[in-house]
Amino acid sequence: MTDIQNIKHKTFLFDATRCIDCRACMIACSVENNIPMDKTRIWVAGVGLMGEYPNLGRASMVYHCMHCEEPDCLSACPVGAYSKREDGPVLYNKNVCIGCRYCMNACPFGVPHFDYNRGLIDGAFIDKCTMCPQRIDVGLAPACVATCPTDALMFGERDDLLQAAHARIAAHPDRYINHVYGETENGGTSYLILSHVPFDQLGLPNLSSTPVKNVSETVMGITIPFALSWAAVLTGVTIGVHQFNKRKEQIAAEEARAKSEETK
Amino acid sequence: MKMQVTINPRLRFHLSPLVWILLALMGIAFVVAMIRYIYGIGAISNLSYSYPWGFWISFDLFTGVAIGSGAFVMAAIVYIFELKEFQPLLRPSVLTGFLGYIMVVIALLVDLGHPERIWYMMIHMNDTSVLLEIGICVMSYLTVLAIEFSPVFFEGIKRKKVAHFIHKFIMPFVILGVVLSTLHQSSLGSLLLIQPAKLYPLWWTPILPVLFFISAIAIGLAMIIFESAVSSRYFHRGLEIHLLEKLAGAIPIVLAIYLIVRFTELTVSNDLQYLFNMDRNHVLMTTLFWAEILLGSIIPLIFFSFKKIRQSPNGILGSAIILLFGMILDRFDVSWFAVRHPDPLTYIPSLMQFNAHYIPSLPELSISVGIFSFGILAFGLAAKYLPLFEDEDGQHAASD
Numbered sequence: 001m002t003d004i005q006n007i008k009h010k011t012f013l014f015d016a017t018r019c020i021d022c023r024a025c026m027i028a029c030s031v032e033n034n035i036p037m038d039k040t041r042i043w044v045a046g047v048g049l050m051g052e053y054p055n056l057g058r059a060s061m062v063y064h065c066m067h068c069e070e071p072d073c074l075s076a077c078p079v080g081a082y083s084k085r086e087d088g089p090v091l092y093n094k095n096v097c098i099g100c101r102y103c104m105n106a107c108p109f110g111v112p113h114f115d116y117n118r119g120l121i122d123g124a125f126i127d128k129c130t131m132c133p134q135r136i137d138v139g140l141a142p143a144c145v146a147t148c149p150t151d152a153l154m155f156g157e158r159d160d161l162l163q164a165a166h167a168r169i170a171a172h173p174d175r176y177i178n179h180v181y182g183e184t185e186n187g188g189t190s191y192l193i194l195s196h197v198p199f200d201q202l203g204l205p206n207l208s209s210t211p212v213k214n215v216s217e218t219v220m221g222i223t224i225p226f227a228l229s230w231a232a233v234l235t236g237v238t239i240g241v242h243q244f245n246k247r248k249e250q251i252a253a254e255e256a257r258a259k260s261e262e263t264k
Numbered sequence: 265m266k267m268q269v270t271i272n273p274r275l276r277f278h279l280s281p282l283v284w285i286l287l288a289l290m291g292i293a294f295v296v297a298m299i300r301y302i303y304g305i306g307a308i309s310n311l312s313y314s315y316p317w318g319f320w321i322s323f324d325l326f327t328g329v330a331i332g333s334g335a336f337v338m339a340a341i342v343y344i345f346e347l348k349e350f351q352p353l354l355r356p357s358v359l360t361g362f363l364g365y366i367m368v369v370i371a372l373l374v375d376l377g378h379p380e381r382i383w384y385m386m387i388h389m390n391d392t393s394v395l396l397e398i399g400i401c402v403m404s405y406l407t408v409l410a411i412e413f414s415p416v417f418f419e420g421i422k423r424k425k426v427a428h429f430i431h432k433f434i435m436p437f438v439i440l441g442v443v444l445s446t447l448h449q450s451s452l453g454s455l456l457l458i459q460p461a462k463l464y465p466l467w468w469t470p471i472l473p474v475l476f477f478i479s480a481i482a483i484g485l486a487m488i489i490f491e492s493a494v495s496s497r498y499f500h501r502g503l504e505i506h507l508l509e510k511l512a513g514a515i516p517i518v519l520a521i522y523l524i525v526r527f528t529e530l531t532v533s534n535d536l537q538y539l540f541n542m543d544r545n546h547v548l549m550t551t552l553f554w555a556e557i558l559l560g561s562i563i564p565l566i567f568f569s570f571k572k573i574r575q576s577p578n579g580i581l582g583s584a585i586i587l588l589f590g591m592i593l594d595r596f597d598v599s600w601f602a603v604r605h606p607d608p609l610t611y612i613p614s615l616m617q618f619n620a621h622y623i624p625s626l627p628e629l630s631i632s633v634g635i636f637s638f639g640i641l642a643f644g645l646a647a648k649y650l651p652l653f654e655d656e657d658g659q660h661a662a663s664d
Contacts, residue, residue: 076458078396079381079388096388099377101316102395108461110605113313114377116306124304124377205461215470216457217392223447231443238344238439245346 004155005139009190010088010131011158012145013165014062016195016202017175018152019044021060025144025153029064032132032143039115041065041129042144045203059195061202062144062153065090065111065129066182067190068211075213076106081126088158088190089131097125108186108205108212131190158190165194187211283644286637293634296627297374305377308627314605319624323632324371326452326595328364329402330483331588334491335361335409336445337484343438350511352504355416355652356495357488362409363639365402370635394454401448408441420650449480456598464602465535466553472598475526479560482518483591485511486564486584493581499647509574515587519565523557552597560590 004010026042035041043063050057071090074082081097084090092112103112103126111128118124132142140146145155154161162183169176181193185207195202300308311318334357341347342354373379385399412434418427453476460468469475489508496503530536541550564587573579600622646652 072458075390075392076395077390078393078399079384080390080393081388096381096384097378098381098384099379100375100395101377102393102455104313104316105455105462105605106458108459110314114316115304116309116311117304119300119302119304119307120378120380121302122304207461212460213392213458215460216394216454219454219457219470219473220392220394220397223397223451227443227447230446231439234344234439234442238435241344241346 003139004136004141007136007157008087009158010136011156011161011190011192012067012142013154013156013161013192014194015152015154015168016059016061016193016197018150019060019062020150020152021058022149024147024149025062028143028147029129032135033130035127039113039127041127050197059197059202061193061195061204063109063111063203064144065131065191066109066186067129067131068186069188069190070186070211070213072106072108072186072211072213073103073112075211075217076102078102085133087136089133089136090128091130091133092126092128094123094125099124099126101126106213108207158192161192165192168194184209283641286641289630289637290634290641293631293637296630296634299627300374300631305375308625308631310622310625310628312622315622318600318622319628320371320375320632322596322600324375324635325368326599327592328368328371329448329452330480330591330595331487332361332364332368333445333449333480333484334487335364335412335484336442336449337481338488339412339438340442343435344442350507352653353488353492353507353511355413356491357484358409358413359416359643359646359652360487360491362406362413363642365406365409366642367635367639368402369406370638371632374631394451394457398448398451398455401444401451405441405444405448408437408444411437412441416646416650416652445480446477450474450477452476452595453598456603459603462603462605463598464538464549464604465533466530466538466549467598467602469529469533469535471525471529475522475529478518478522478525479591479594482515482522482560482564482587485515485518486587486591489580489584490588493577493584495647495653499653501653503577505575505577505580508580509571512568512574512580512583515568516565519561519568519587523561523565526557549602552593552601556590556593556597558590559586560594561587563587564590 021044023044026040026044029035029042030037030040033041041064045061045063050059067088067090071082071084073092074080074084074090077097078100079096079098081093082090082103083093099114101112101114104110104114112126113128114126115124132140135142135146141155145153154164162180165180165183169178169180175196177195177198179199181195181199181204182189182191187209193199193202193204200206296308305311309318309320338350338354338357341350372382376382382399385396385403390396411430415427415431415434418424418430450473453472453474456463456468456472457470489512492504492508495501530539538546538550539553541547564583567573567579567583567586570579573583
């Protein structure tokens with residue numbers, strides 16, 4: 001395997017069948033990124049107990065930023081606080097954020113989180129997973145991956161992990177749902193998910209392969225040409241109406257004059 | 265009758281109990297806003313990870329901008345189409361727009377996490393962001409409205425020459441104002457385009473901006489009727505019923521276009537299945553949809569089609585109120601009621617069907633109430649001290 005800092009397309013692979021809900025990833029993340037105790041960048045979502053005795057089961061999922069190939073938060077942010085690094089991570093720059101929270105609306109996964117409990121002086125910001133750039137740039141896996149005791153979380157090249165995921169499905173078609181979530185969802189994500197329960201039960205939205213931002217970006221693309229032509233049309237109408245009214249007045253005046261001359 | 269319009273500064277406006285109530289509401293909002301600035305948005309609101317936008321956005325931004333649309337509708341009618349007979353309705357609607365947009369900005373200064381950075385929109389531009397377009401348009405349009413309204417102010421302080429000078433160069437600003445209004449009225453709809461997975465299919469459509477623009481025109485016309493009718497009662501002035509009647513005649517046409525576009529789109533995008541979905545998980549959405557269609561479009565369309573109703577002061581006001589109520593419900597639906605956010609933190613599958621877990625808190629409402637009180641007070645003061653209501657013979661008109 002290549003060194004982590006040389007991976008061209010850094011990606012997570014999560015396997016829900018391996019997750020034991022120990023939440024070590026949450027602790028590791030908070031320690032690594034210095035997150036206060038009452039906050040977290042990772043949530044473990046789950047369906048709780050499933051099935052009927054004696055066939056009981058449970059499923060849980062490590063939920064953090066999906067690091068979309070085409071991030072909607074990046075598209076939505078009015079001040080460009082988000083950026084997408086070529087090797088995968090979607091990053092947030094708190095120095096330009098105005099706190100509008102449109103990214104939270106835009107993200108179909110509900111990932112960016114705003115700090116509602118800080119005032120102007122402390123500064124309230126968005127927080128989300130960064131893929132630990134301070135670690136991956138020196139060859140270490142992100143904290144959550146490094147700490148996972150069951151290898152439910154793995155980290156590597158996207159193509160390799162996709163291959164591995166499909167191989168796992170092929171090896172155990174009875175165990176897995178035959179789909180790798182994130183391969184195409186929302187234009188592809190850098191967080192791939194394997195599961196034995198339907199993905200919506202893990203809290204994942206049902207998304208098509210077109211990023212949700214596409215329609216909005218198309219509309220934004222035609223905004224300036226539309227504005228210019230609309231201004232031109234309105235100017236034309238204004239001048240046209242004005243000329244028409246002027247001409248009408250002139251004709252009326254001429255007729256009135258002709259009439260008065262006739263009467264003379 | 266008309267002489268009462270020329271405002272007497274010694275009406276002892278400040279003694280009216282209504283003014284005291286408005287001032288008290290503003291005071292409460294101010295204190296609540298200070299708490300928010302010190303302890304954070306969470307201290308005063310019920311906004312959450314799953315509901316980053318709530319009552320402030322639905323009421324102050326979506327509704328505030330929508331009811332400000334009278335300003336550009338009237339400016340287009342009077343200046344661009346040169347229908348000078350409507351001149352008496354122009355100034356109040358420009359003022360409503362101006363105050364409405366000031367209220368939007370004040371609300372945003374509370375809602376934004378970093379209000380002190382609002383000007384960053386002008387230096388860090390992300391041109392794919394709909395919110396940027398709205399921000400820039402609202403800022404520019406506020407300036408345009410200030411220019412459009414300034415002649416009234418200068419007349420009020422007896423600087424007729426300045427008023428006349430500004431009036432000479434008003435046309436480019438009028439056109440700019442209409443363009444900016446078109447852009448941001450429609451863009452409010454575009455804001456939701458990025459949420460196809462969250463907004464209920466009866467509302468999410470790629471032509472949301474078009475629908476928003478058409479309905480903004482209907483709201484603008486209804487708003488002009490509403491404020492003329494109400495202020496004629498409150499300020500004891502004559503009602504320009506023959507003008508309002510003509511204006512109201514246009515509303516059925518606008519609403520018919522709106523309904524045709526909306527239902528055509530629902531048919532084309534194959535969403536008709538949701539129209540009568542009485543399933544337990546969908547019945548709320550179905551009800552909201554029909555409530556907004558009936559109140560906002562169908563009932564006003566019928567009422568405004570009758571000349572008798574249009575000519576009766578009560579009939580025209582009542583119909584306008586029904587329209588406004590329905591269309592404001594539409595803004596609330598699109599920005600709040602029909603939006604379903606996934607929430608990984610408190611994910612419970614059964615709750616995903618409903619939007620039960622956001623109800624605005626009292627302090628949150630008090631902010632909006634306080635800002636609204638400011639708007640009413642400012643309108644009242646302007647009506648008292650500025651030549652806001654022109655006589656129909658154009659006595660106060662700055663033109664020529």
